[in-house]
Amino acid sequence: MDLTLISLFCVIDDFCQELLPQWNAILLEDTNKKRNKPSQMSTSEIMTIMIYFHKSNYRNFKMYYLHVIKGSMVKYFPNSVSYNRFVELMPSILLPLCFFIAAQGKTATGIYFVDSTILRVCHEKRASQNRVFKGLAKKSKSTMGWYYGFKLHIIVNDMGELMAFKMSKATTDDRVVLPKMAENLTGKIIGDKGYISQKLFDQLYEKGLQLITKIRKNMKNKLVLMIDKILLRKRGIRKRRYLGRYFAHPMMQNRRAKRDDYKPSAVRVTQRYVP
DSSP, X not given: OXXXXXXXXXXXXXXXXXXXXXXXXXXXXXXXXXOOOOOSSOHHHHHHHHHHHTTSSOSOHHHHIIIIIIIITTTTOTTOOOHHHHHHHGGGGHHHHHHHHHHSOOXXXXXXXXXXXXXXXXXXXXXXXXOTTTTXXXXXXETTEEEEEEEEEEEEETTXXXXXXXXXXXXXXXXXXXHHHTTTOOEEEEOOGGGOOHHHHHHHHHTTEEEEOOOXXXXXXXXXXXXXXXXXXXXXXXXXXXXXXXHOSGGGSSSOOOGGGOOOHHHHHHTTTOO
């Protein structure tokens, strides 16, 4: 018996039982006549499968679904639909999944770490042939070279809990999204040299959040408190220990990606956030 899977389903199902009735009550009625046959699988089951997939070592979701969900785990999902039907159902759980992430408890410790990583959707040489993310994904350059896709921004506290996340276009500057992500945080936030900006520092400082970064080689030295120096030194440790958990999954690696590997990005974040 997989107690981790059962525990995850119970948490998600309890959340859906509270959210879905309220959500359906405020939705506008669709006047277009169309076939609306209810799915054999519940929203809770679909969300559980999408999240639990990222706890496996599979890189290809289709292989995971056919060999695991329809194979060794079929007893947990007796009403599982075909793979093609499941792919059609996946977009319906994106908003509930985002609400689920936002509803999870967060501890305001006063010390936070911010970083970003790339989300490659295909090889940059095949960008013009990509139809799934046409008009959404952009081509940009990171420290690892050129890529075509998106950028994921994450803030965690010093206990490794996810505080905020945001997906943006690949060309978006890290400093642009930080104020919105950190609007409810106070204390100190540590980032890399990509967040250096006096304007950003002043903007966050007015809201009670101090931005701490290392200086570039061509910048003058500044007087820094000893505690801030310690936090900067520990940023590398925290990044490997905490941010690394979110970025180290095979789905987040800088590699050639296949279409089946890239599904709603919120799912990838959730798999490291749910116990």
